[in-house]
Amino acid sequence: MNLTELLEATARRWPQKLAIVEDGVVLSYGGLAQQVCELAQQIGSLNTGASSRIGLAFPNGIAYVALTFALWRLNVVVVPVPSDCPEEEIAEIGVAMQLSGMLTPKPRGASVAVAPDCYFTKLNPSKPPDNHGLNLAFIRFTSGTTSARKGVALSHETIRDRILSANKAFRITADDTVIWCLPMAHHFLITVVLYIEVGATIVLARHVTAKPFLEAVNRWKGTVLYAAPFHFSMWARDYSAVQIPSVRLAISTTCALPQDVANDFFKRFNLVLAQGLGVIELGLVALNTPAPGGRWNSVGRGAGDFQVRVVNPDAEGCGELAVRGPGIFDAYVAPWVSREEVLCDGWFYTGDIGRIDEDGFLFLLSRKTAVINLAGRKVFPEEIEAVINRYPAVGESRVYGQLHPHLGETVEAEVVLSSPDAKLDTIHAFCREHLASYKIPTRFTIVAALPRTPVTGKIRRAAPVA
Structure with missing residues (x-):
């Protein structure tokens, strides 16, 4: 295939x-x-x-x-x-x-x-x-289950299976026109490939600010919006009288959907945002349909043929989330680890903590992994720390995600200096030379020592308490 x-x-x-x-x-x-x-x-x-x-x-x-x-x-x-x-x-x-x-x-x-x-x-x-005999189509970097940077390998058959499952939730048809604004390097398989498979029209929005974007939606009679919370927040703050009556489905993805964004978007356009949970190893895991019953902060029920369960829940029903279904990734690359070596009785352990309510709605509570989710882009702290630590005046560093109401998280860093004469602006300039722009910390803080766990001495990943 x-x-x-x-x-x-x-x-x-x-x-x-x-x-x-x-x-x-x-x-x-x-x-x-x-x-x-x-x-x-x-x-x-x-x-x-x-x-x-x-x-x-x-x-x-x-x-x-x-x-x-x-x-x-x-x-x-x-x-x-x-x-x-x-x-x-x-x-x-x-x-x-x-x-x-x-x-x-x-x-x-x-x-x-x-x-x-x-x-x-x-x-x-x-x-x-060595593709190990697999009919591979795609490899993309992710944090995996350990936050260590690695590639996720997907075969042609795996991608086909996951888009068929995803469309049981999306219900995209040839009559749809999707207005697209997310980076294709990070979002492609269960979206663009799916749209092409069903014969939908894809309009690539060059400008995502409210006025030109809303004009594009109406010019092309867009029916589906697939974007990040910060996009929907920006469009909700448009004070013109422009409406988008052709849109039937607006899906928020990449990070948690803040309730105020969902409320503001509904008030502005009379459209309920559907929140989706996508994982590169799995595809579309869950979707909160346009009738969430007030559960704005839920990512919905299992999408398509996916099943989600909580492993070893505590007294409040919270525990690690495990998922199984069609289109699970084929292997990790560099080093190669096959799907069979990762799954536990067919279940993929996501590394996320969550709970499922009595109606089957899934709520994400926290992340076991340290990966930073910046407006749909996965940022790996260890990669950035490796660059910062190469700067001669830095002894060690810690990179973490700081919660942001619309971007999901922003990248921040703490540094321990080995030279008292070092300047933060020179460290920032050094990062600009060696990192993609979105990976550069928005804030650097000089500290005497990094926070560590008392037993193992490992660096704590949580953002500092304000």
């Missing part, structure tokens, strides 16, 4: 139907399928090799979608790389993932033009990657 079969089937059924809109450029499903074929031919001429892994460092756009499907057509494994990654991080991902090449919108070193504004840079992994 290959996911390009989904696009080809849709293109055969509706060749003239609108597939993607970007900055006034309109592409039909027939046109998208043709573009994928042409790109696959160009990339294939570079002898990339089936089952090789290629990094895709592109911003949102038609090119991102077409290149992903073109690589899949060649049986290449796609490794998404955020487009704002610095060269140092791109090189690190290339080595860890054993990439054979990288596709970028601008030339990098000895790159070759594949298409307008598309360049291929050949890389030389130390040895060919």
Whole structure:
């Protein structure tokens, strides 16, 4: 099975139907399928090799979608790389993932033009990657269950299974027009691939501020909004008289939905926000449908064919959440750990603490892992600490997530200086050289010592109490 079969089937059924809109450029499903074929031919001429892994460092756009499907057509494994990654991080991902090449919108070193504004840079992994006989389609970095940075490997079959399950909850059809604004490097499989499988239209919103975004919704008669809480908060604060009557489903994802955002959005547009819980290892785990019965802070019931349970609940019913269902990831990469080695009797332990009420609604209470969720992007503290600790005047550091009402969390850091003459602005400048912009701490605090656990001496991950 290959996911390009989904696009080809849709293109055969509706060749003239609108597939993607970007900055006034309109592409039909027939046109998208043709573009994928042409790109696959160009990339294939570079002898990339089936089952090789290629990094895709592109911003949102038609090119991102077409290149992903073109690589899949060649049986290449796609490794998404955020487009704002610095060269140092791109090189690190290339080595860890054993990439054979990288596709970028601008030339990098000895790159070759594949298409307008598309360049291929050949890389030389130390040895060919071992996909362990799996029909892999996609590898993306995540925290896993331990907060250690690793790749999550997904096969074509796994992705197909999870989008079929997800759409039992979303109910997206060919009649829908989705207004898209999340980063494709972080959100693609159970959204964009699903939309293409059912023949929906995807409108890529270049501007997410209220006025141009709402105008785009009405211009294209958008029916589905899929965005982060801070997007919905921004749109709810629009004081014009513009309404969006064509929207039937508005889904908040990436982090917990604050009740005031849900209330404000409902008051402004008379639309109830549906909160979803997606996990890269699992897909769409839960969805709070547009009739949550006042449970604004719930992520809903198990979505599609997923089951969720609380393991070893305490007296109040709180415990670690375990999930099972279709489309569970195939393996962790670097190091390779198979799905069978991770699951416990078919259940995936998420590392999150939660409870389930008498009606089956799931509530997330806290995180066992240290991963920071910044407006839909996963940020790993250890990665940032490794950079900060390289600065000559820093003895050690601690990075943590500080709760934010609309972004979910922001990145902050505490540092212990080894030189009293060090300046925080120079540490901040050092981070700008070596980290993607969204990973740079918004606040640095100098401390005499880092908080540690009394028994093991490990660094405490919780944000300091104000």
